Amino acid sequence: MWRIGTGGCIVKKEMSFEALELIASRFKVLAEPMRLKLLHELSSGERSVTELIEATGASQANVSKHLGILLEAGLVKRRKDKLNAYYSIADESVFKLCEVVCGSLAEHLETKRKLVG
Amino acid sequence: MWRIGTGGCIVKKEMSFEALELIASRFKVLAEPMRLKLLHELSSGERSVTELIEATGASQANVSKHLGILLEAGLVKRRKDKLNAYYSIADESVFKLCEVVCGSLAEHLETKRKLVG
DNA sequence: TTATTATATAGTAATAAAGTCAAATATCAA
DNA sequence: TTGATATTTGACTTTATTACTATATAATAA
Numbered sequence: 623m624w625r626i627g628t629g630g631c632i633v634k635k636e637m638s639f640e641a642l643e644l645i646a647s648r649f650k651v652l653a654e655p656m657r658l659k660l661l662h663e664l665s666s667g668e669r670s671v672t673e674l675i676e677a678t679g680a681s682q683a684n685v686s687k688h689l690g691i692l693l694e695a696g697l698v699k700r701r702k703d704k705l706n707a708y709y710s711i712a713d714e715s716v717f718k719l720c721e722v723v724c725g726s727l728a729e730h731l732e733t734k735r736k737l738v739g
Numbered sequence: 740m741w742r743i744g745t746g747g748c749i750v751k752k753e754m755s756f757e758a759l760e761l762i763a764s765r766f767k768v769l770a771e772p773m774r775l776k777l778l779h780e781l782s783s784g785e786r787s788v789t790e791l792i793e794a795t796g797a798s799q800a801n802v803s804k805h806l807g808i809l810l811e812a813g814l815v816k817r818r819k820d821k822l823n824a825y826y827s828i829a830d831e832s833v834f835k836l837c838e839v840v841c842g843s844l845a846e847h848l849e850t851k852r853k854l855v856g
Numbered sequence: 857t858t859a860t861t862a863t864a865t866a867g868t869a870a871t872a873a874a875g876t877c878a879a880a881t882a883t884c885a886a
Numbered sequence: 887t888t889g890a891t892a893t894t895t896g897a898c899t900t901t902a903t904t905a906c907t908a909t910a911t912a913a914t915a916a
Contacts, residue, residue, distance in 0.1 A: 637775075639772060645837055645840050646775055650767075652766040652770075653767035658759045682863075684904080687904085689863095702912095706863085707863060715843040719836055722835050788894095797875090806893095807895090819883095819893095
């Protein structure tokens with residue numbers, strides 16, 4: 623995508639629905655707070671599943687499932703050592719995305735605050 | 740968020756779950772291909788609902804509903820003129836987000852292609 | 857081998873979201 | 887006022903997603 627904008631990105635006249643579905647599915651992966659928490663935790667370095675369970679307070683099965691989703695999406699990578707599985711960030715772009723969202727949200731909330739009071 | 744990375748963003752040690760939910764909800768808005776299609780359509784300028792119905796091929800009620808979600812999220816703005824409602828982009832950050840996702844996806848798919856064949 | 861630990865997966869119930877149809881609202885014209 | 891057009895909203899159905907529980911797998915130790 624999408625247009626000439628900040629960062630000099632490319633204009634595309636047509637955008638296939640398949641492409642849009644692909645992009646949407648990436649956003650969907652990031653659309654869960656628990657997965658964001660996992661990514662946030664991993665932002666400071668590799669963690670074992672056990673460590674992530676402790677850090678998030680979520681159940682073991684839940685953490686494992688979310689990690690599977692992040693892995694499938696290519697956002698994290700997995701390393702097995704003895705009994706443990708260690709996860710780490712595989713795609714730094716997630717931080718860029720969150721940064722952009724944070725900026726936009728701050729502005730949006732500020733606007734709303736001004737309007738609503 | 741989130742860490743020192745490309746673009747010089749801020750490290751935050753702690754990230755409240757509320758903040759993560761807020762970020763996730765923004766991603767959720769973008770996690771539907773039809774909404775992305777609407778945004779893509781609007782990227783070249785203001786459109787009436789009727790025009791968006793034609794452009795997307797979705798039903799009128801469906802388009803209206805998605806537009807409502809985008810509006811609520813502050814991504815688009817609405818202008819009423821006579822019988823028509825005109826929508827336009829209110830938050831250019833969505834294009835930045837899609838640009839980042841596109842870049843990341845291209846890389847991810849390329850990697851997968853190399854591995855799987 | 858059996859037991860133990862770490863992780864993943866299957867089945868399931870509750871929740872949420874998308875899409876459809878019909879009805880409601882709003883604006884304008886006759 | 888009545889009728890037509892543009893858009894929104896509500897009720898409903900279908901489909902997805904989450905999180906839970908229990909079970910399965912995998913690696914190691916005894």
